[in-house]
Amino acid sequence: MYHDAAAALVRDGVLIAAVEEERLNRIKHTTKFPSNAIRACLETAGVTPADVDAVGYYFPESYLDFMLNGLYVDNPSVPARYSRQLVKDRLSRDLGWELGDDKLFFASHHRAHAMSGLARSGMADALVVVLDGMGEDCSGTIFGAPDGRLETLAKLPMHNSLGLLYMGATRHLGFRFGDEYKVMGLAPYGDPAVHRAVFESMYTLNADGGYDFDRHALSLDYVGGVFLAHGLPPRRSTDPVEQRHKDFAAGLQEMLERIVLHLMGHWSRSARYTALVFSGGVAHNCSLNGAILRSGLFDEMFVHPASHDAGTAEGAALLAQETLAGPVRRGERLRSASVGPGLGGTHTIERQLAAWEGLIEYERPADLVDTTARLLADGAVLGWAQGRSEFGPRALGHRSILADPRPAENRTRINAMIKKRESFRPFAPMVVSEAADTYFELPKTAADYDFMSFVVRVRPEHRRTLGAVTHVDGTARIQVVEPEVNERVHRLVARFGELTGTPVLLNTSMNNDAEPIVQSVEDAVTCLLTTELDGLVVDEFVVRRRPGFLTALDDLVPRLRPVTRLIRTAKATSSGGSVVFHEIVLDYATGPRAAVSPEMFALLERADGVATFAALAAGTSTEPLRTELYALWQRRFFSLTPAPVRSAEPGRSPRRPSGD
Template sequence: MLTLGISGHFDLVPALYHNYAHDAAACLVADGELVAAAEEERFNRIKKTNRFPAGAIRACLDVAGVRPHEVDAISYYFDHRFADLALANHHAVTPTQPIRYAREVIRGLLCDRFAWDLPEDRVLFTPHHLAHAWSSYGRSGMSDALVVVMDGRGELASGTVYRAEGGELTELRTYSIPQSLGILYQDAIGQVGYGFGDEYKVMGLAPYGDPATYRSLFRRLYTLHDDGDYTLTPSIPDINPTLWPFEDIGFRPRRAGEEPTGQHKDFAAGLQEALETLAMHVITHWARRTGATRLCFTGGVAHNSSLNGRILRSGLFEEVFVHPSSHDAGAAEGAAIVAARSLGRPHTPTRLRGASLGPSLGTADEVERRLAAWSGVVAVERPADIVATTAQLLAGGAVVGWAAGRSEFGPRALGNRSIIADPRPAANRDRINAMVKKREGFRPFAPAVTAEAANTYFDLTDTAADHGFMSFVVRVREPHRAGLGAVTHVDGTARVQVVHEDTNPRFHALITRFGALTGTPVLLNTSFNNNAEPIVQTVDDAVTTFLTTEIDVLVVENSLIRRRTPLPEALDDLILEFRPDTRLVKDWRPGTEPEGEIYLAYSAGPRAKVSAEVFELLSKADGTSPLNTWTPLTPAMRAELITLWQRRFFTLTPKDAA
């Protein structure tokens, strides 16, 4: 049986608010096995996109080698009533659009994008937290467990506790929207200059602060009750509930681009402590109430790896499982499992060993052709042993872009779409933050370590867990902290990835070879992207990110790629093509000269001013002619175009690759 689960929205408006129906994805389940899964952001290149996951659906079908009509059912990651109510709300505020409801809209999109006429009774819906729960329990390999879902909100709940036994889930308790820990954290991070999707950044800032500084203020935001219950202090309508206690003491919110002050670091520390206190209050109660010795933890809050480390150290459980896609993308998988169950296919939980579930880079011939198209800009070598060559480069201090195999499902690169470097020099953390990620220097990087050496370097605790997905922050063992300067956080911890030979043999071999050269079988591993884009998916994505950052060398499958000419000089023969969302406008005000601007037309999309010379050039771009067709490029124009390309307002590709 083939069932397809989806998350995301319905493309009814071009700029749907960015935190609504986010993390669009598709997951294909065949007879209980997760055969393909991908997030839409990898294809439309919009971070955490909420658009209908047409690209992800197409990718899943292609990976599995099936046609749409072979799929038995498709399931959406919210229940039918809620999806229809959301559309009814849309109809009420946009009376110019026709009235259509969820089943009709989904069938229409499938027909339009894939010529797929799916019968009405095979378009199914799954309650949101049930979808989360099944994605985690269904891949845990556990026969019985406590399953805890915590996120911003489902339909009418922000948290749900289930007891899993013998392949069935029994709901024990729900927590209301006013009790949402996800919303509490999201609201609060605005105080330190961040917003939706930036929660992990604040988690990384927290260890620099002292939670005691504002502990009394954070405790005014919640009250713990018996039986795992709690209340959050209600907000004034339309006012962030975390504002009032801090406004009273004159706390100054951080502005974008400012360096975090000691106050901001202490705020982040206090917020993280409050989240952990509330989450542990719930989890501890239900562990003791049920006697469960195993935990499946999921929902957006389960991506807080510091909290997950706290759960491990608590000793409450013998084993903990956190799905690598615990956010809403993973709920698409749960929806597919529930759909199969509703059609009479029971699901036996199996252990998910790897997250390499997306499309590959292509066949060897396809990869070679794509790289050859870039040959005017980059030099391509094919070493006899790419792993040995890369290990030598890493040991010599190179920062490497590494792309091989199928892309990972989830927000973390696990060795198939990664930037890797020597983890020993602390300077590598600052170097990569500055030259690639263009981000704050406090942000930590993860260590990837072979399974054979993991316990030597890291305290994985006595609680069993799959550390292959970077889901847990653990302590770096004291003797190795100084020696792992680029991946040991300020508090002596790290978000470790343990790499097994049987789940990712190529990446395991690279770490092993690096260890043989250096004595340290650990690599710094971070996602292969810059600060303006999702993780790379294709060969062209990888080359583009390589060219527009200061990564030293690029490895794509068995090829080693270096820059042939300086980037400003390479622009002449590249073809500029606008993204589907790119808009080029002139803003005119009385008494002033018109100003050119370029922007991406989706919610919270970036905008930039454009000089008159570059505006004129962009306005002539036809997607087929090289950049130097219309006017000679001055050094200033070249620099401006590179900056705009780095921010992904458009694509630049060689003539043969366009």
């Protein structure tokens, strides 16, 4: 698999369920086969593999087999199996699904991107632009979509990849794969003029709307090489972010916007489309999307909430349906991204919360929205988990952290104490539709503000008021909440407005820096217990940590993750002896590692997923081990979960904590 593995289920062109594998295996940008995601989609829809007419994959079969050839040449011990058989084998092994060859379809990568965006746009005629790192044969594709049919107008060569260029620049700034959004957030702190001449020397704009980079631009070291020659060496991840790095990010963002506006300006004029569907990884650059809106090139614009590679799962499914049954029916525009797995029914959720009773207390208030709004108005920072999870990289009111958007110190507090991330990272405002134009400058181009896809300007008179969500350049990545799309969240923001005079909330994803966005009740409670959130609202319940909850870790069960590895290494010393080092590692690309004490190493070696921490630690000094255990849990090296509850009366719910 490639990065951002996902699964989606469609029926007659309608998106029934979709979820990224990372939400379930808890590995950011996972490359693992999406077996958990497939299972979750089937369960959400209440269907079995026997009910599925076709399976789509988001790259052509010949391209995948070509890539596999290189793997087998470099790794002669790996058995040579090709893409069709690999997919069928994984479905058989993980889900007991014996898929016939006649039901497995492979699709063009960019066509899958385009199809998912177009199908959810509600548009009958549009220009569809896909820009990302690369597809099988190009780095971008321009489609026309007369009457909803995708027609290829142009392809951009690999060496002109804006996605790979931005990725290389992200690497030069000391960030990792998937951190491009950090660079986007850093750019407003810089001056694009400082490095403008260097960036302009790297490309040319052509009269036909095209552009050209140097042929070496396909290398991830290209940007680094250019800027090293101009006196800006790469930043190491442990180095501070300095003004020169901010200026570099600003120049990069300016270059991206200039090139894309040049490209889209040409095609809007020559193809005479007034509507735009934008997809591919580059379409998640919200600052760029805001620039397109303000340009006035189009009357209407749509960006799919999962425009990155996860969204091609849906596109591949739609293309498979089209192959079997003809053109996909175009429906209304997608308004809610909450098509992932749910939390379960209220009674099920209450039983799950009760299992954590030694560490948390909870209540079910008569008016959940009013209670939550008052807590937020009083300064609380809350996790908020409701219903089905969102498809895509952003929490939109179903797996969110919410806070008062007015105090600027909330931005620093949440970044440092909860998200554990860089201080320059901005947060998004969630605003009721009735007040959106009052607080924000919305361009004339019609757009889908449901998914945090666009950066717009905060009106000058409200920038100080919205101190926690207004970026340094006076902009914000806006989410407009409509009552018909998310009634409970709309009521919450409106009620907060009644209490404070500001119908806006700070909204960011519920997770810390060690994990993807939470999916389940267990994930949400774990986030509460391992961060400095003031509380958690899950379904109908308000949840808080118990005072002194750390001592109750003794009753939790440590469970090593499938990717957890315990490594003992002996190294010789100069005196002829040896020193033994103990480490815990998450075994995947970019997985973290940490040194652990010999006592903790031995305890985790004994962890069987049944014994509690207290039982495993018997006979040792518990206090220092508990502190070490908690620090490792915060980094998600393993899970800690309640021991199974034995009920005296079958079917009866476990006892509920006091404070009901």
